[in-house]
Amino acid sequence: MISQIAAPTTGSPMINLSVFLAFVLVTLFVVYRVTNRNSTASDYYAAGSSFSGAQNGIALSGDFLSAASFLGISGAIAVHGYDGFLYSVGWLVAWLVALLLVGERLRNTGRYTVGDVMAFRMKQRPVRAAAANATLVITFFYMLAQMAGAGGLIALLLDVHSRSGQALIITAVGLVMVFYVLVGGMKGTTWVQIIKAGLLLLCVTFMSVFIIAKFGFSFSALLEQATRNSSLGERLLDPGGWYGENAMSQLDFVSLSLALVLGISSLPHVLMRFYTVPNAKEARRSVVWCSWSMFVFYLAILVVGYGATALVGSDAILAAPGGENSAAPLLAFEIGGPMLLGIVSAVAFATILAVVAGLTLAASASFAHDVYANVIRDGKADARSEIRVARLTAIVIGVFAIIGGIITNGQNVASLVSLALALAASANLPTILYTLFWKRFNTTGTLWSIYGGLVSGLVLIIFSPVISGTSTSIISSVDFHWFPLSNPGIVSIPLSFICGYLGTVLSKRPADPEKQAEMEVRSLTGIGMKV
Template identity: 65%
Template sequence: MLPLTTTTQAETQVGEPWLNITIFGLFVAITMVIVLRASRNNKTAADYYAAGRSFTGGQNGTAIAGDYLSAASFLGICGAIAINGYDGFMYSIGFLVAWLVALLLVAELLRNTGKFTMADVLSFRLKQRPVRIAAATTTLAVCFFYLLAQMAGAGGLVSLLLGIDDRLGQSIVIVVVGALMILYVLVGGMKGTTWVQIIKACLLIAGAFVMTIWVLAMYGFNFSALLGDAAATAGTTDILNPGMQYGASETSKFDFISLALALVLGTAGLPHVLMRFYTVPTAKEARKSVVWAIWLIGAFYLFTLVLGYGAGALIGPEVIEAAPGGVNSAAPLLAFELGGPLLLGLISAVAFATILAVVAGLTITAAASFAHDIYANVVRKGQVDADGEVKVARRTVVVIGILSILGGIGAQGQNIAFLVALAFAVAASANLPTIIYSLFWKKFSTQGAIWSMYGGLAAALILIAFSPVVSGTETSMIPGADFAWFPLKNPGIISIPLAFFLGWLGTVLDKRVEDPAKQAEMEVRSLTGVGAEKAVDH
């Protein structure tokens, strides 16, 4: 998006940066007070990692929506619909349908069998050490790529919203976002993080709702008329039909299938989403959480459909693409078009809050995984008290925060969609097969889990490294080099079936037989919730 003429620059440099900063500052101040109040009772590990399991299904569902609707969802999908039309809409369908996997197969069983992390469930009836290490590795990998994407997104966002274009200014903003996030997670733990996510989800969904009604009202609540105007502004009716983005070639069509697979199977393997299920007291509340999340996320994606086409109709794809921030600027530009600087300020603050909340959720997940799985259970072999574990978790938060600030500064200008797709592909390949097998397949063994997790992780990473996203085309990470032999941008269609296959193969070739008593215990616990439901009493 570099070649801008000065006139478009003047036209698209919208809003009052100071107004945006003030509204964002208000959000930070209000949430900080709430975080401080909410975190006064953070004492035990269950308080710090799982908010004392004190949230209701409705609260947790809202927080899940806050965690899931990242800046990529809000800005990315609005922009994708504004520019690529129908193909942008297909993203949101994959992101929504994926929740059925979580609802039907994972959420409640996971809530009943684990305590704090994904590794708790996966290592329940297998050999603790190797499975925990593998699960923590994949958790940290997913969190890392997701974090990088969010931090890189934060840098890109400010160029539009605060009028900060130079690299130094963007780096400073990344440092500020990172420092705030460290503060939230350090002080508030899971409880504080959850409240930030709840507040952010309410603001985001309310903001999108108001804009949706506004846009629809401009067209007399006639969606067809809005579509017609979007097609007229774009100069082509292709924007209403599938294929603008993915229909280009046979490879790109196949790439879309691969992406669809990663999206639909990735959600239920995202560690920061899985960890949210531990913040509620019972499996029934975990179920309610997912139901709330599905309604909120579904409603939100319907809003983005209107907002995306609204931006296409009222602003036009060419202006959006020329704006600083490019595709991601569709929603903020639409806010300015509708409600002037004030609405733009509000929506910008919500977008910042979005990044902040998602980053906080990822950080606490990564810190919990490191402190609980690696430090407490592997390094210290369980010989550590909860205080010591939480102390390590807090230190890990600071380390991860600093790493993600540095990574975010380094990742500026990188392809954000690539990083998010990588996180989903890794989650679907490395985590989901093992989760499903350990919950439903009696014979599943340690060797199967190890092969599936490391095999899925390695396959996803290797295929991405040799895909056109990294090298070989003008838009690659390394445009000058060409070592791409894998034609697809998303590895899911190979790496996910491979991980399922490796899990099966590792199990049938395993000479060790797992303890049937542990299998029985896990199955009985997962379905009845015995033991887990008492976890509230502290």
């Protein structure tokens, strides 16, 4: 069985490619049909706030059920066991706690971007520029994870093993993604997310039910077979299979957990979705629908991960093109042959396309709305020129995403996403919480908080084992790392809170009490929100 799966070609590349192209054509048609002219900024950035809470909740889950969730976590569970599943636990807890606290208030206060909230009662130009810089860096790191997932999946499913061949197809994926954003704006991108999320939930639910049935609906029997087929043996079910049991590994795990739990509530492309609903009630419904969707998904992905170990084997997964990211596709091939593998490949490609499209839209909106319209044009830009700048920015971001995906091809996508989450939790979360809940918070504190978290996070990532110093590093041939942890969250997140506090108390510029009072009323009631 393992030798068959680990063969040079898994399934039929023609079937895989055909199913994927069919999905692309269907979604392109949907984008074309549902998209209006996007003549106003509200249409392009927030779909005119026309989606219901249920629709937006499914799209929200689609935004976060990315290649990291489907490919990265299933692979992490299959190879590392218990430690891999803790990724999904952290993300689910974050949805249940953080977004219920932040989501509705942020939706009531802003218009299109995170920068709207951060700059509401601060000096506009420097704060909006800082918010845009943070958004661009965070979305770029998140894009790296998705494009890396695309590379690994392509290698496995289309039997493209050369770096140049994978680079060409990553480029094609990037071009389709840019097309979604240019033509569809937020409305088209949201419908792609809804379709993708529905397919993904159906796919993992079907696979998990089939796997459990294969073991007589006994999860214990599944786990027992998984331990027999894993190089870790019984340790597959115990903590420490990935991060080890020494003090430094445990500290790294704590750092990762902080990034997972706190990062989601500050991801720009996720927070931007709250502006697509018409009122606060629908925003709350969005969180409920999203939370249930993610609960079902992560419950199923636990079965899929251990099922891949039981039916495929950890050695075969690691030996396959794409490594850990190949666990779910290999399992699909084992239980359903080439056709199910083709369907799973289409869903995985759809996941990558849709999430990167959402990221590109968030980054281009932040630059066009915060930097061009409010910094360069001082709030006097017309809607047509602002949308034109957003579309040009999307093209530039797409090019960088393609280049980054080629460089990071082969990395575990879940671990790459954790870096983006650490940066989001460091640069955005302290600033958002201070802005919403601390009356004394001022412009200096905002800038110190954003740049303190962003710069410290970037520096620690650059000089961490993720970039250099180990066989699994992005640049494995050199060693210039001095920071011992793979995730900077345990340092950069508290540092951002401290910087925001010190910047505020040491600044001689007081907060604006009238703006603060207006913001408090609006965040709680939505009264005065611009549409």
